[in-house]
Amino acid sequence: MGRIRVYRLPERIVLTALTMALAAAAGCSGPLATVMVSAPNRINPYVTESNPVPPMESFAGVDQQFRVKVGPPDASLSVSVIEPMDESQSPKGTILVIHGIYARSFWMLGPAKALAEAGYRAVLVDLRGHGRSTGRFLTFGVQEAKDLSRVIDALEQRGLLSGKLGVYGISYGATTSIHLAGHDPRIEAVVAVAPFSTMREEVPQFARTMVPGVGWVIPGQTYQSAIDEAGRQADFDPDRANAVEAIRRTKAQVLLVHGTNDWIVPHGHSERLHQAAGDHSELVSVPWFGHVVIWFDPTSEVARHTRAWFDRWLSAEVSPAATWKSASAESTNGSSTRRLAADRTSDRRSE
Numbered sequence: 001m002g003r004i005r006v007y008r009l010p011e012r013i014v015l016t017a018l019t020m021a022l023a024a025a026a027g028c029s030g031p032l033a034t035v036m037v038s039a040p041n042r043i044n045p046y047v048t049e050s051n052p053v054p055p056m057e058s059f060a061g062v063d064q065q066f067r068v069k070v071g072p073p074d075a076s077l078s079v080s081v082i083e084p085m086d087e088s089q090s091p092k093g094t095i096l097v098i099h100g101i102y103a104r105s106f107w108m109l110g111p112a113k114a115l116a117e118a119g120y121r122a123v124l125v126d127l128r129g130h131g132r133s134t135g136r137f138l139t140f141g142v143q144e145a146k147d148l149s150r151v152i153d154a155l156e157q158r159g160l161l162s163g164k165l166g167v168y169g170i171s172y173g174a175t176t177s178i179h180l181a182g183h184d185p186r187i188e189a190v191v192a193v194a195p196f197s198t199m200r201e202e203v204p205q206f207a208r209t210m211v212p213g214v215g216w217v218i219p220g221q222t223y224q225s226a227i228d229e230a231g232r233q234a235d236f237d238p239d240r241a242n243a244v245e246a247i248r249r250t251k252a253q254v255l256l257v258h259g260t261n262d263w264i265v266p267h268g269h270s271e272r273l274h275q276a277a278g279d280h281s282e283l284v285s286v287p288w289f290g291h292v293v294i295w296f297d298p299t300s301e302v303a304r305h306t307r308a309w310f311d312r313w314l315s316a317e318v319s320p321a322a323t324w325k326s327a328s329a330e331s332t333n334g335s336s337t338r339r340l341a342a343d344r345t346s347d348r349r350s351e
Contacts, residue, residue, distance in 0.1 A: 036138070042137070047133070051132070071147075075134045079123060081121065082121070084116050093162070094164075094165050095166040095167065096177075098148075098173030114307070118311070120166075137235075139241065140241035141199075145183040166188060166190065168193075178243040178254065178273070181247070191306045192270075193294060194258050195243060197269040198242045199242070200224065200239070205265070206265075244273060245276075255284065256270040256284070257294070
């Protein structure tokens with residue numbers, strides 16, 4: 001029998017949640033707000049453009065690594081590119097791969113390489129204030145979407161924007177992916193794994209889940225006041241950190257994948273996003289999977305649906321209807337995944 005791996009949440013997440021709860025319990029919305037929007041690298045003196053140490057991604061098989069200046073507010077993002085494994089063919093499309101909060105692109109190498117094996121150019125990005133990227137504040141998708149548009153501009157200038165454009169993200173990265181699609185019409189397909197619908201809903205949920213007991217005794221109004229203050233500190237409108245509105249704006253085809261046992265970002269977030277999207281989204285619900293488990297994708301459920309979705313909407317070489325039907329049939333026969341979307345009667349790619 002294989003060993004059972006016990007996954008522990010990063011200490012930064014636990015400490016952040018604890019700080020949030022203690023600050024709020026003491027009636028200090030200012031410190032609580034600061035914790036909410038402080039990027040991991042805000043006080044990291046080693047995160048600079050001149051850092052001579054090679055990035056972790058460069059040792060893991062990426063083909064290119066460069067920086068893109070974004071803003072305002074000014075920041076410099078670390079970008080890594082993985083070319084399709086089959087060098088004899090042009091990329092079927094280009095897909096941005098976006099990590100979760102307090103993580104970095106290195107932890108998305110698995111999905112990125114799977115996309116490269118499927119024939120896509122995968123572009124890994126450290127969001128502002130994460131990994132090798134500079135930046136002081138988090139804006140829960142608002143500024144991050146603008147940053148990623150600048151990354152797309154840079155890809156185009158470098159001749160790295162081949163075929164149609166998609167984006168894959170998980171958790172904070174999934175929500176950012178939806179914001180990007182709502183901001184930039186060049187995005188044609190999105191796979192969002194365990195996204196949250198709004199900052200105002202998710203921040204209290206995160207604190208209450210990560211600090212059971214203490215987090216629940218904090219009044220809801222305290223959280224909302226702190227979120228207002230967080231917006232002032234980071235110079236953004238928290239009400240715009242709303243992926244429901246973003247998914248309504250986009251014409252991109254959005255696949256939402258969510259575990260039914262997710263306590264950190266409950267499944268209801270994806271249900272609301274799916275309802276708001278109308279006829280340009282699908283929702284795949286994975287029974288029993290929680291927020292961490294779906295990231296590791298032990299049954300390859302997410303990978304299977306991801307490839308089928310991008311082949312359907314990005315690749316001209318593959319029949320859209322046949323690809324998605326095959327993935328759905330395999331999921332139904334080989335696992336307990338449940339699809340919560342009505343079948344379309346026409347292929348929107350012909351519009």
